[in-house]
Amino acid sequence: MNEARTTPRRPGLRAAMFVDFDNVYLGLQALDPQAARRFAEDPKHWADALSAGGPGENSRRFLIRNCYLNPVAFSKYRTYWTRAGFRVIDCPSLTQRGKSSTDINLVLDAMDTLTGVNEIDEFFIASADADFTSLIQRFRAADKLTTVIAAGAVAFAYREMADNVVESHDFVAILNGSIVEPLRAVESGQPQKEAQGAAKAKPKTKAKSVSAAIREVCDLVRTAPGPVVGAMVAHRALTVDPSLKTDWAGFGKFGTWVAQIGQGVEYSPSRGGWVWDAQRFSSDDLPVEAEVEPGIEERVARVTDVPALSEAQFRQLFQAMAARLQEQPVNRSDLSRLVRDDCVTAGQPVSRGAVNFVIQGLGYVNFQLDETATAEGLAAAWTDDVEELCRVALMEFDDGERQALRRWASGGYLES
Template identity: 30%
Template sequence: MGRFSGFDEVYAALYVDFDNIYSRLREQDEDIARAFATNPQRWVKWIEGHALRMLYGDGVRRRILKRICYMNPQCFHEFRPFFIRAAFQVVDCPPLTNQGKTSADIHLVMDCMDALNHSTRFDEFIILSGDADFTPLLIRLQEHARRPLVLSVGYTSPAYTAAASWRIREDWFVQQALEDERPAEPVPAPTPYPARGNGERLARVAEVVRRTVADAPAPVGVASLAQILQREVDPGADWFGYGRLRDLLDVLDLKGLEFSPVPPGYLYDPERHEQPEERDAHDDFRSRYPDLYDFALKVHRLTDMPLLRPDHFRQLLGIIVEEVNANGFFMTTTSRNVRDRCVEAGLPIARGHVNFVLVGIARGGYPLNEQDGVNLREVGKAFLRNAYDLCRMSQIDLTKAEQQMLLVWILPKESMGD
């Protein structure tokens, strides 16, 4: 760590497995993937400021001194100029086998090992890849007292994330670093408050919200926030025409603050506050389904499957079907709308849970954007197939009894219309 102009500086090296990240993003949303590929300056800037206070405290900034992108030039040559312009060293990794295998992984490992002996001591090694083959590399970096940070998209081996010092959450990266780069989607905008002075009002609301969260030692409950806003800015019963406080918060510039739907709902700063936990919901799961809970907890810990009650899974799948049939499927818009509807229904379901299920449905062979009409039975079966695949990849050898428990947990009979 260096010091410059009164700041402590963390020196970082950034390694991007382009094929891995881009391909997985494209499976979820073509526009999000293209935003990643065509504007690396934006998300690099976001990474430079990500989680600094949580990892190091105040008065620290990150400098990314080395940027390397590993790319298959035969498939993705059109994106090469964007990374060159963003000061990346682009390493061409063409296929070496008939199956399309490239040498990106070995190049990345060798470059990381070389960087350990560089005259500049790199404090952080930021690796954008979900390839579990890099697990031994992360462990080796830890042994050298360096801090590996990883970003993966989609399912990631628990061993891989456990070997990292910090996992950059996929939903944060997409929503904060990429989402604003998308072209506008055909969804109706909320009815605004009368235009005169609207911008000033919203700026004032955002200022009060940011100040309230900044002054709070813990996440701020939405009910408490509502009382403060009614007292200080008088938004009226219709929240400046947005109908609900939750919809109003969505249009504010909150500088990276996050909303948690853990009942009763919280706003928090992910760099200062611990994410609100779902202990009450988990305790409720344990008390209602004592025989199922221990199995579900094991699967959750090994696969990241959301630890939701069976009836919550059933309701979530139903809300997804209703939303997609009503408004079509656009990954970020759909996940946000489904999350909001879950909050309205009082369900302890976060946007990360929604994203996990939406990706799982696609990986289970039922891409929602390719369906004329979404069928609840097919949605449930696809998500169940993905759950079986996750268990297999995590080396969970399910007994027949456990297979039945997985079915009861993920796909209760009521969700199949039986």
Template identity: 30%
Template sequence: MARVRAALYLDFDNVFSGLIKQDPDVAIQFAKDPAAWLVRLTTALTVDGPRRWLILRCYMNPGGWVPNPDPDASPPRLYYSQFRPFFVNAGFEVIDCPRLTHTKNAADIRMVVDAVDTLADPVRYEEFVIASGDSDMTPLLVRLRRADRRTTIVSPSDAAEAFIAVADRLITSQELLELVQGEPVESDEEPAPAVDPETPVSYEQFRDLVGWRYTAATGPLNLASLAHDLRRQLGPSVDETSWFGNGGFVRALESLTLPNAKFSNHFVWDALRHEPPESGAGPGPAPEPVARLSALLSLPRLPREMWPAVYQSLADYAAVHHFNLTEATRWARDQMAAQGVDVSRSAIAFVTRGTAFGGAPLYRQPPPQATEIASAFADNVLNRAEAAAIALSDDEIAEVRSWLGAA
């Protein structure tokens, strides 16, 4: 297969400072062994095929630093300059971008100028990989798209929607950390059985999936969440066949004759093993301010009752494990699935990142409690809303905090 001629522009300060807030150990591995993750990025998370790196540039403030995540370690600061030799040895051209003002260096404008200059090169670069979460790069992506070049963003945090919208691919911080650790880069979810999208899904596959979830559940299963999960795992066949000829999801469940199954408007449960759900309990629609944040900030669309379960599962993980972001999201997802709560890894990762940027990272000692995680996450969501000029009244802010379980 012909390789795609690619150029990589890395804003080291932006990416490293974003990663270290989420997973310090892997962030330092990212900075000390760039050759390893670069090799993996050659064939992983591609747009049009494996990459051939013709340009590798790392833009770094030689005087930049972040606080050492280990408060007992010496020195108390991690200077970016100590990582410079590792990138040189990995084949990067390291471009020093000292700070020009109190808060800003010239890395972003240097990256833009260099990338636009590359468009005029005799060699046609087919893909531009921009490693930065800075939304100031949006005009550059628009310019590259106009020149019919493929673009990939490597973002260390939750990038602005406008930034993501003009790129062909987004590599999230979780996917980047998986690459750094040499782990298989997982999609949003890992379906139980492999389903060939070209092959119609069978009723037996539906029966097996539901039976596994029903048997493993330790409490009532939310029907909306279960239907969403099955659509994701089984693909469009469930809708194309109207749930295998049953005319609806609940009728399809009833056709399975699950042992001791009881149904309400919002739940299904085993009458012998589970306590029935509270009367009137149900997901309910999200209030307008929450729906607005979901649309503008990609806030996960979880029902109100699921947020505390996410915070508690992350607190449980942090209390007994040495923190690792990719392990944390898997562990929390699997723990909640065993309790009959279906939440995707991407939603859990969104909360984990927000908690870190909100001031309560899971690697902190002592580990944060569920209430601290909830508060930090809600603070981060509202801070991002303010930065994005999303106007919220005091009552709407209170409504958002209440929905997120941080009232």
């Protein structure tokens, strides 16, 4: 009797990538024109980085690579993508207002893939367009893992629905070659139970390499006069061991990594994150809320995703950015890192994500990030962007609230 033959599954995670070319390219243009050019002309470079390099169970194999672009505006890039193994789908404008057919074509192809014969483990959507939130919901309902590649501000709901988000600054770093290690497919590409087991096992292999960072954190909190803001602790850990910035030793983010240290080190994510020595302090010793006028800042941050920084933090951010721009030319990925470090050193810690959000906003209002920039000019341009975000979100303010908004967003540079 003939036995049915079964073809063994090749190693690696089966993935599908759908690229909204117009959205990503234009988003990168506002962030880093050089990175935008590399994205458009060398897709194989960053696609290989996302594949996690060599073969094995932890690598990705992109069975489907689709790129959707407007042929009228971007046809000159088609050859680069076809040579890199992408299927290019023309999505011309179908309306008088210039909107292309990318969204509907991408969604139809993605749903066909989801219900097709090939079992896809992970879906990549390269777009910051929150219209794809419902598509991500369909993937999750089918127990598929999802990764969003964003080149621009990402809506909160869109971000939360995805399993992983490749942030703008991380994607720019990949494009510029700043990240030399491939993005591993563990946690984000395996079935949920296997991924959880891998996440628990991975840190053990990194114990030796992070021990110096752990010692630095322990020394810092044990000598500090009180709880230490999380951004300051993260900065000190990364100074000792820069490799942690990739995935925090397999824990994914700083909060999870520092919480597992033990040795009397306690962590709380409240109000931006705090770390303290449990032998001397407790959560009762955490400082009170930042001294900002109640109401307006919380409302704006909640509705528009504007970073919930204090007025003093915004002011320090603008001062640090102006100083760096006046020193020497710097690409925007490095600028966000340097400004973040300068703010931490100045005692007004600001996350890199917040800095990137501000840089993106300055790009949207066409502010030139060069040596002519001043702190006052940066503050005014950023405030214009915040007011526009509020307008689009249909937020309404009276005269007093509008004045408070401008004073807060500008770091105190604009009083009215």
